[in-house]
Amino acid sequence: MNAISTYTTILETSYRLFAEHGFDKTSMTMIAKEVGLSKPALYYHFSSKEAIIQTLFEELCKSIGFSSFFRIEAYTKDNFEETFIADGLQIIHKQQTDMYYSRILNQYQALGYRDPAYSLKLVQILEGFTAGFAELLAHGVSIGAIAALDVLTKAQMLTMIIDSMDNFMSYGLTYSYENIWTTAVKSLIKGDPA
Amino acid sequence: MNAISTYTTILETSYRLFAEHGFDKTSMTMIAKEVGLSKPALYYHFSSKEAIIQTLFEELCKSIGFSSFFRIEAYTKDNFEETFIADGLQIIHKQQTDMYYSRILNQYQALGYRDPAYSLKLVQILEGFTAGFAELLAHGVSIGAIAALDVLTKAQMLTMIIDSMDNFMSYGLTYSYENIWTTAVKSLIKGDPA
């Protein structure tokens, strides 16, 4: 038994190859060679290529929900804006540590066009962000930190900014994402409390 | 000679099949069958599958630049906000008339990860939007329609909203995109002129 199991090595290697070459252009032969196994040994661990793709998807989904980044109970009237900004910056930093993340996500999105199992889950994550932002903004209103105006629309816009920053980063665009997020939050949640 | 040439029919059919099944899962056999041709006849018009993909990409790029939607010379102090909103809504409406558009774009983005020819052009289009918005906002400042604050960052945010709305629409999410765009523009360009 290795310290790092074959199973885990296969997943990590597949993740990288899928990001570099895409699902379709990454063959089981490539994965086996890169891991240092024969194809049948690979099939011993995963019954099909689709099984690898699904397993990776489940792992991915575990770590990218709204509540992994934003903790509503920490928001007070005094720290509201700065905490909002800081929590969002966590997402940016996480993505900057995994160059492959958005490429992989892009491919699951494409898969979702043909297999609702993927799109349903991805939509659920996006809607989780919108619902989370809406709840957070509503919380901000209730504690008197911000004005109650267009809460749902603003939540949707924040979700879009997060979604799109990910996209831009995957293109290699070197924008000042920290600055964009900070400006977005300030633009959207400013205004005197009602 | 048909009124609609074989060449055009191939492109239109390919566009639809690529959107429905993806580039890789759409074979030349499928395209030939759907068009009503044999495979060699198909290869007579396009020397390879890649050639079809490239031709479609060039056609696509022609119609999605910033200047196809925003006409800076029409912006005055009095109509600035409403024209800004109206021009952006054109993009939303255009995308709503072509369900396949964002699916196809998603795939060219994925291709771009491996072939810079695609990503360079796509990045160019995105940067065209950011530059266009920045120019438009600067114009707004110069004619006294809006305040001069964070012009570049705001231009980037607007590009992101456009980019992400496209993405959300492709998921089938039925948000009120008109409302989001309107709120985005109002949130970002409001403020008294300097």
Place this chain on the structure above:
DNA sequence: GTCTATACGAGGATAGAC
């Protein structure tokens, strides 16, 4: 411009031994 027939390679997956 379009066809029938076919070459050729690669990919997913399995049989059966160790």
Place this chain on the structure above:
DNA sequence: GTCTATCCTCGTATAGAC
């Protein structure tokens, strides 16, 4: 758990006739 050898299918692409 891992191997060698192999099967089958399907993909791109071409040869050569009409």
